[in-house]
Amino acid sequence: MTYRLHNFFRSSTSTRLRAALNHKGLAYDYVPYVLRDGETRTPDYLAMNPQGLVPTLERDDGAFMMQSLAIIEWLDETHPEPPLLPADPDGRARVRALAYMIACEIHPLNNLRVLFRLRDQFGADEEAQKDWFTHWVTTTFDALETALASSDRTGTCCHGDTPTLADICLYAQVWNNRRFGIALDSWPTIARIYAGLDKLPAFAAAAPPEQPDAG
Amino acid sequence: MTYRLHNFFRSSTSTRLRAALNHKGLAYDYVPYVLRDGETRTPDYLAMNPQGLVPTLERDDGAFMMQSLAIIEWLDETHPEPPLLPADPDGRARVRALAYMIACEIHPLNNLRVLFRLRDQFGADEEAQKDWFTHWVTTTFDALETALASSDRTGTCCHGDTPTLADICLYAQVWNNRRFGIALDSWPTIARIYAGLDKLPAFAAAAPPEQPDAG
Secondary structure (H helix, E strand, O other): EEEEEOOOOOHHHHHHHHHHHHHOOOOOOEEEOOOOOOOOOOOHHHHHHHOOOOOOEEEEEEEEEEEEHHHHHHHHHOOOOOOOOOOOOHHHHHHHHHHHHHHOHHHHHOHHHHHHHHHHHHHOOOHHHHHHHHHHHHHHHHHHHHHHOOOOOEEEOEEEOOOHHHHHHHHHHHHHHHHHOOOOOOOOHHHHHHHHHHHHHHOOOOOOOHOOOOO | HHHHHHHEOOOOHHHHHHHHHHHHOEEEEEEEEOOOOOOOOOOHHHHOOOOOOOOOOEOOOOEEEEEEEEHHHHHHHHOOOOOOOOOOHEEEEEEEHHHHHHHHHHHHHHHHHHHHHHHHHHHHOOOHHHHHHHHHHHHHHHHHHHHOOOOOOOOOOOEOOOOOHHHHHHHHHHHHHHHHOOOOOOOHHHHHHHHHHHHHHHHHOHHHHHHOOOO
């Protein structure tokens, strides 16, 4: 199987999928899109992904996959080593819950189309958008810090000492936070885990500045 | 194992988990919270669930589980019959993608704390909140309708003829839409699937009006 990754360097969900592909040792062709220019709203793109969102993973059997977390679960099922979820159900539930704290409570509120909507419906300027963005990061990172710092299952990574789906979401979100200059000082466990992940080649190579379309 | 479900009748994520528990034939004690009164922001609740969100599933082994989709995956792993995900990886990826379209692109933007934030930060009145809510439902339901109507894997349910995680999210979201009176006329496939689900006792019993705390 070969892969084409339709994505955007700064997109947090694209960063997640790049880290997962790298972690599994899977090569892919990189196909960039400029979100601000509507390049994912064309008929051709919508035929691949009816939401008009990145990323889309195109497979050489003709399938187009959407929704980063669904694709990562599929990668973990079809390419089990190295794993991105623990083997035990309780561990899997913990890792998924940590991942969804970010994927369901921060990212959906802070992506580009939401910031555009705030501008269009409420006249939110850059400062108001930053307040909004920071509010949702802070609300969930406070809870995530508590969840991580209070559990003996937290290791050098979110769950033990090897990266999981939770680390993938954490790493991508910390990169996304830089858009509005949010520092990690209030969240020492998150900061420690992020710093460790950023030393792993699979993660570092997925970071936005490393991509061919980085401005 | 016995369960206590800490939840709120109108919460969409609570509806999801009730439907999943019912579908698996698992009984639970119902513990209601009034979100508007801050009952999930108390120290006791935050000790169970650091996000202060519903639902929380309490197990008799002392574990507290959070994030509805993580709990439902756990239920499916520990109580496999009847399944809530297909057996094949491609089917599982499709069901998860459909579920995440709702869980990552609609619900996070439209829950109560977000509507409160719109009111507090931008002065959004009920009408502006309705516009916001309706915008995100419409954006994703348009794409979901396309994804469902264009696939031969769609059956009486989102994927084949038995309920999956995607149906659980769809059913809960359609209930949530009623908060602002959103009709399903524009989305005939979603409407058809919803109507079928509403005839299943496991789903119908999970609906908000059926709960003990329904006002």
